[in-house]
Amino acid sequence: MHDLQPLTALGGTTAQIDSFAHITIAENDGLALASVAARLGHEAACHKTLKKLLGAVPAPGKAVLHDPEAGFWMGPDQWMIGAPRETHELLADTLDALFGKTASVTEQTGAWVCFDVTGLAMPDLCERVCALPIRKMAAGDAQRTMIHQLGCFVIRRESADHIRILGPRASAGSLHHTLITAAHAVA
Amino acid sequence: MIIDHPLLGPRDAAEFTYMGDAKLIDRPDWQSDTAAQDFYEYGYLRDNPAGWHEELWFHEAGDRSWLVVTRNTVTHEISKVELARDVARAKGRSK
Amino acid sequence: MSKMRYSGFKVIKEALTGHKGWTPAWRDPEPQADYDIIIIGGGGHGLATAYYLAKEFGQKRIAVLEKGWIGGGNVGRNTTIIRSNYLLDGNEPFYEFSLKLWEGLEQDFNYNAMISQRGILNLIHSDAQRDAFIRRGNAMLLNGADAEMLTTDQIKARYPFLNTDDARFPIKGGLAQHRGGTVRHDAVAWGYARGADSRGVDIIQNCEVTGFRIENGTCLGVETSRGFIGAKKIGCAVAGSSSRLMSKADMRLPMESHVLQAFVSEGLKPVLPGVVTFGAGHFYVSQSDKGGLVFGGDLDGYNSYAQRGNLPTVEDVCEGGMAIFPAFGRARLLRMWGGIMDMSMDGSPIIDRTHIDGLYFNGGWCYGGFKATPASGFCFAHLLAKDAPHPTATAYRFNRFEKGLMIDEKGMGNQPNLH
């Protein structure tokens, strides 16, 4: 086993948590991610495997909040699958074997920073950073949108005051700064 | 502006990147005798109508779909939005 | 037609005699049955063309047809900047010729257009950008224009309130053209109109061209909202409406029409001595003599014939402004408007004959049209009068795209909204 120590997207050795009145912004460093794109002509088979994996095929704009693997729709015939890193470090390889020639699988773990934003003022914060109709979103809604000029996925989790934001990892610092200043403004 | 994405519903046009006339889907045949002329017209001449215009928008900050949007260039009204891939297939494009 | 000369003495005399002596700046004539030359489009370029046809090329029986009121197009809705800081051989001599015409214009047409050579400064934010600007500055000097490379300190001295402290894209210098500047845009249209009218040109407003009468390859005249008008030669100079107009002659143009927004703030005491353009965002600004900050940025980016834009572009432009001038935060935006740009496929204009005899075309100015007004009019007049392109406009041909002779200053290729 190798001895290389990973860093979190914010550049720390442990995930960062910031708390405000009615808002908590927590860096989530525990996700393994891989994208799955159906091969042309194998869409049905790919859907079948997805259903087996997640219990359902995530529809456009939706996520399937399933354990241990969860997934959301990225684009036509393309999904992002996520799972806990400690148990699924090699998620991409596993999925590659699972889907075989019915899908193209690409490791995405390193590409994203993930923040869990929770608290009563979460909707107010969202209204200051992105154009999503946050108060109309239901659990399992997963939309890609712009936050501080960055293309981010925003997923409404089970709890009504909880969203998960996936943003481009290299800009984790800028995205974090945006969320923090917005939290200050609404908290 | 708001573009009613066929899969995702209404989205702010700010999430999209604009390219131009959807006729850019009709890429000429490189082996035709008139290829040189065809590619010149394909590459450079535009109808540029004052009125309804079928045009290509890329959902850059969204699902990365290319869309064909039918929009009125005088009023900005949008009457139809389709996935460009479907339009391309309907126009007979394949491999 | 008015032969009245304007002067300080005239103003004083009229002031003392109740301003009874002022006459209309131009006549309001009925269209005649036919003309030697018809110019379609009563904007800056059309009026300038008519003016130079009459004044420089001895042409008679000229009419300008305008569908609305003269000066109502882009000449009346731009950010009033003049400059000749171009890179490519096809462009720089033309724009330098234009700048020289600006320099003598007011005396030439006896109208104060408030031409103000307060200088234009292009900020530099990266080494690659500096390399490109050095190449450009050299091209300008080699073409006989003026250019100077300024250090950050020199720039600070002139614009102490530029953001040089915590800028995301630090300012690393700037390319200055001191002969660049601004002009009172409406006055350009009015000055040319008055000058043309006084030389016998019929300026016919509220006269929309609805079609061309073309018989076996020759254009005989135009159908208008006020009837048919014949002409030996017809020159089209309608900018954003070019595709619409030329489609009536069954022509498809290498052009798209796009909306460009412009903005003006409330009046402020003088803060900006010259014109400044941001090199790492979309923002350029100057201050008018009335005190308004006149600024603009990028196209909205989609084909449009609506003279209005949308909010994202407004925000993008103001973000650029705040990035370099954080002191402007408490100035207020007073008015925003949109103009329709005739965006060509390589970002450069066309002044050329069409394949139809007697039908000539001037367009594709993108958002460089205002500063080009004098040279555009002069060169178009030259083409119409002599049937040969003016020496500074030889590259502005229709066939350059077919031949692969594009004049692409920005290197963006055949996508008009990127120029």
Added chain:
Amino acid sequence: MTQMNRLAGGQIDRNKTCKFTFDGKAYTGHQGDTLASALLANGVRLMGRSFKYHRPRGVLTAGSEEPNALVELRAGARQEPNTRATTAELYDGLFAKSQNRLGSLKFDLLAINDRFSNFLTAGFYYKTFMWPAAFWEKLYEPIIRNAAGLGSLSLEDDPDVYDKGFLHCDLLIIGAGPAGLMAALTAGRAGTDVILADEDFAVGGRLNSETLTIGDQSGAAWAAQAMTELRSLPNVRIMPRTTVIGAFDHGIYGAVERVSDHMHTPDAGKPRQILWRLYAKQTILAAGAIERPIAFENNDRPGIMLASALRTYANRFAVTADKRVAIFTNNDDGHRTAADLHAKGVKISAVVDVRPDAPRSMDYEVLQGEVVDTKGRLGLTFAEVKQADGNMRTLECGALGMSGGWNPNVHMTCHQRGRPVWNADIAAFVPGADLPAGMVVAGAANGDLSTAGALRGGAAAAKQALGLKGRLPTMPETEDKPINLKPFWYVEGCSRAWLDQQNDVTVKDVKLSHQEGFRSVEHLKRYTTLGMATDQGKTSNMGGLAIMAELAGKTIPEVGTTIFRPPYTPTAIGVLGGRHRGQEFHPKRLTPSHRWATEQGAIFVEVGNWLRAQWFPRKGETTWRESVDREVLATRNSVGVCDVTTLGKVDVQGTDAAAFLNKIYCNGFALLAVGKTRYGLMLREDGIAMDDGTAARLAEDHFVVTTTTANALPVYRHMEFVRQCLYPDMDVQLISTTEAWAQYAVAGPNSRNLLSKIVDQDISNDAFPFMACANITICGGLRARLFRISFSGELAYEIAVPTAYGDALMRKIMDAGAEFDVTPYGTEALGVMRIEKGHAAGNELNGTTTALNLGMGRMVSKKKDSIGSTLSEREGLNGDGQLYQVGIKPVDANDPVPAGAHLMNADGPIDAAHDQGYVTSACFSPNLGHAIAIGFLKDGANRMGETMQLVSPLTRVHVDVEITSAHFIDPEGERLRA
């Protein structure tokens, strides 16, 4: 004596007193006051100076349409020019100065302009200042510029922050007057998601300014009650202090919420203002109406204002502008002002009414006639009245209310180029048919000037907008009278009668404009500047139009209006910029080795939002050149490492992946073996080079494509276009993996020795030859990718690991490389080495160069179709004399060869006509010991060895150079394959 003009009643909080200063003098007012009402309460009528003649100015209105009472509010960096005293909420400690004056407000030296007004008529400047030519900029213009302008900026950075936000609603209601409130109640009770926005800090609109009753309570009380109910509804969001500034496409509205402007300074972390982007399915415009003045001689003195404003000050703010007030009206509304003021104990000098059938009053004198002139240098003292019977009367008064009728606030109905239509009953423009999609107009904004009409209109509009069926509920009893207006625009024979009080446009100017042929409404506006003031003509346009119509023998609708444009009221540039300022202008992208590089003291450079290490200075190094030279030599002599994560990476998979690459690259990829990498040149469809990079074939159906850092996004977009729009049936899937992998270049003769200590596989030359690629593991098990590619021209590899491990891998490489003195190098050294090898980069791929120009003409395969291949064959892009990439070195090794310099023939003339080419990239080569460069030269392929002049007049360089091959080092490429 303090607050000498304060009356009884009103909606101010007399328990909360606010101290404030205006032009250095201390005053007091109350919470609920505006700066204007507080100044009037203290007997201050003179508040500003006009733009051109510097005439004394007082308040004209009580709202955001105010053209006169503009002040510089706050001090220091927060100084805010042109702030309307009529909307500035009073707070304790408020500090304001008058503006646009030379000297004091009372003795403005520039008031001299007024004496010369006869010379300074409309457009006078177009006719003079032309001789001598040079004088315009040197003399005339500076004088004009300093006299012009209104307030001044502090020129300090704005210390406040601004937010942006996004809200969605089913129904947006603009304006919370009677119509807006009734609409909100109707829609709110129906359960609709409603946003109710009003620019005022008090909700209720005119109801707060009137004494009328609704049902059994006062209008203001009814408004308060409505608010209470609306606040109780969870589906209604009430936004006071929020101005909707524009109606944009498809139901998007911009709105500015003034969060902190009523406070001394914003609370920590809180914004001063918020720009809201409102997404509304339906919109009700209930923006009310604005009263219009009447033009008569000297109608601009402080104390002369709109009658409705006098009423607002009296009823809402408990203030009168003076103890003696006269009214000049052409409708019943003027009388309402007189009645209200009289009831509050103000002396009404007289009501002057132009109508023969004017209502009479027991309480004050009503004269039939016209006000023909006024007196009072810094404030109104007397009004001259010419009665219908011809008799003259002089009225003593310190305030005069003008009531010329009402203009519905159609502004927002025209933002999408809709045109209003004329309504003769109220002699005003009302909204036309071509409204922005989804907009309904209600109340006074729709020409319904009575309170009952507003209530009915609001309810009806809500039902219409929401498609609710059924009859309207019965409305409470309230005022429902027509205003019985007799159109009257200006007093016969007047000349210096102001239409635009800020820009000093008088009736005389409009006549001159017509006389000189500027008769179209747009010409009138541009020639006289009528309506171009900060109120966008809200109080001035109609008078001008009416006069122009009369002069031109047309009707007012024939003359038409100018176009209303956003914003509805002037909007701080700061709030439109939001948080995107300073370091936050654009997001930053940090490389996986950023933290480590910072520890090394690296200097960073910006590339496409990435911060890349530019060089790594070491102790004792005094110039960047020293560091860069060291990094280059160390790499070429032993081994160097460089973070190349920023290069774009696209994962291309599918059975048609190779066929797809054949389309996007001009060279072939079908035959590339698995485990191999190939350089690819991508053309735009117009045949010009777009980008270059490598494609590594990891499997039959799996490639990893790299792009340049700057072009990652456009190239990905282009690839998706080709995939979705041109070849929709290709089995190929794309996804960006740029940030998924940390990738480092390890270059130099010792690179293999170094990496052998880290990777788990055999990477000997035989096992892993030049251009090989593979999925591998390192350090005993971490998945990684290895490519044997080289930008530096040395034996080199690029190694990639999942981003989270990037920092660790860099440290590991530095440890393992210690014995070889491994040297981190930045983008500068990278640049030097690629120039030494003649590799094209951004400066060469500048969007105008072809494969031929780049010396890669033969790469464009004629055997297949690829994007750009056909148009690249155009004559202008081929044949003799084309630019060709060459190397350039100085004849004298000490000379520079700067980028941006132009090439001229030896002994030939130096001008544009004889330009031979230019330098794109230049550097000092520590290996060769002199400057080198690459650039483009006409017919360059055939001019090797030629001596030329290199000139950069801009930077004063002129040297002799020799044209060489661009491959300065190891032209045969032996090091690569070692």
